[in-house]
């Protein structure tokens with residue numbers, strides 16, 4: 001298999017201070033891409049420093065992608081720094097709490113939908129025209145196995161938002177394939193990050209972890225690199241005929 005060479009190409013990655021986004025940034029760096037890393041957390045700058053010391057051009061922007069103007073600013077930054085936009089990994093997200101629908105406050109619903117779904121639309125809205133001007137591009141959106149179906153213990157607003165990401169992905173792929181754009185959703189299973197692991201501040205307790213592990217045929221939790229390493233591959237020409245689909249990456253979880 002040919003190795004991936006993204007020299008001269010530019011990618012924007014959201015939710016890149018840690019977890020899946022940071023792993024993807026490291027993988028894009030190995031492929032030689034110019035990288036814009038973004039996150040709500042200021043520590044995203046540390047990731048940019050690490051990428052620069054690995055020899056690639058990388059710039060960080062700490063910003064809230066649930067506001068459309070910030071997503072536009074990210075695209076402007078990519079064009080200002082690197083003159084083009086080829087790829088985007090719209091990955092930032094938050095979890096939601098599992099509880100009966102009547103107990104979900106409207107504010108909680110709106111918060112999750114704003115970060116997990118609306119932000120993906122805002123990002124695509126500004127990324128896509130910039131990619132078309134650059135001669136085409138690839139957009140990868142992070143959904144979840146919860147975007148493919150409901151899951152015991154998941155929150156209603158999270159599952160709804162992640163389903164929305166897949167609908168958005170498919171329609172964008174259909175509407176814009178003729179302009180040289182591919183759009184895909186990646187659907188992680190259980191990945192050990194700050195979002196999930198209680199010991200990293202996440203919301204899955206020991207009982208929940210055991211429930212998952214029981215149902216993962218490969219017998220282990222996913223690591224951020226299990227997702228991050230696939231993203232450049234999906235953006236590469238080797239995946240050129242892959243479009244508008246939602247790809248589970250879950251150690252076989254959905255089979256069980």
Ligand SMILES: NC(=O)c1ccc[n+]([C@@H]2O[C@H](COP(=O)([O-])OP(=O)(O)OC[C@H]3O[C@@H](n4cnc5c(N)ncnc54)[C@H](O)[C@@H]3O)[C@@H](O)[C@H]2O)c1
Nearest residue numbers: 015019020039040064065092093144188190191193194195
């Ligand atoms: N970890 C899992 O098991 C799992 C499973 C399925 C899907 N996902 C999805 O993967 C993506 C990455 O999550 P992760 O597991 O790496 O968790 P993570 O918490 O390590 O990373 C998510 C990042 O998104 C950032 N973020 C949150 N809200 C933001 C905002 N408004 N603006 C900018 N940045 C914001 C956070 O600061 C954080 O750094 C999320 O979309 C999540 O829903 C994760």
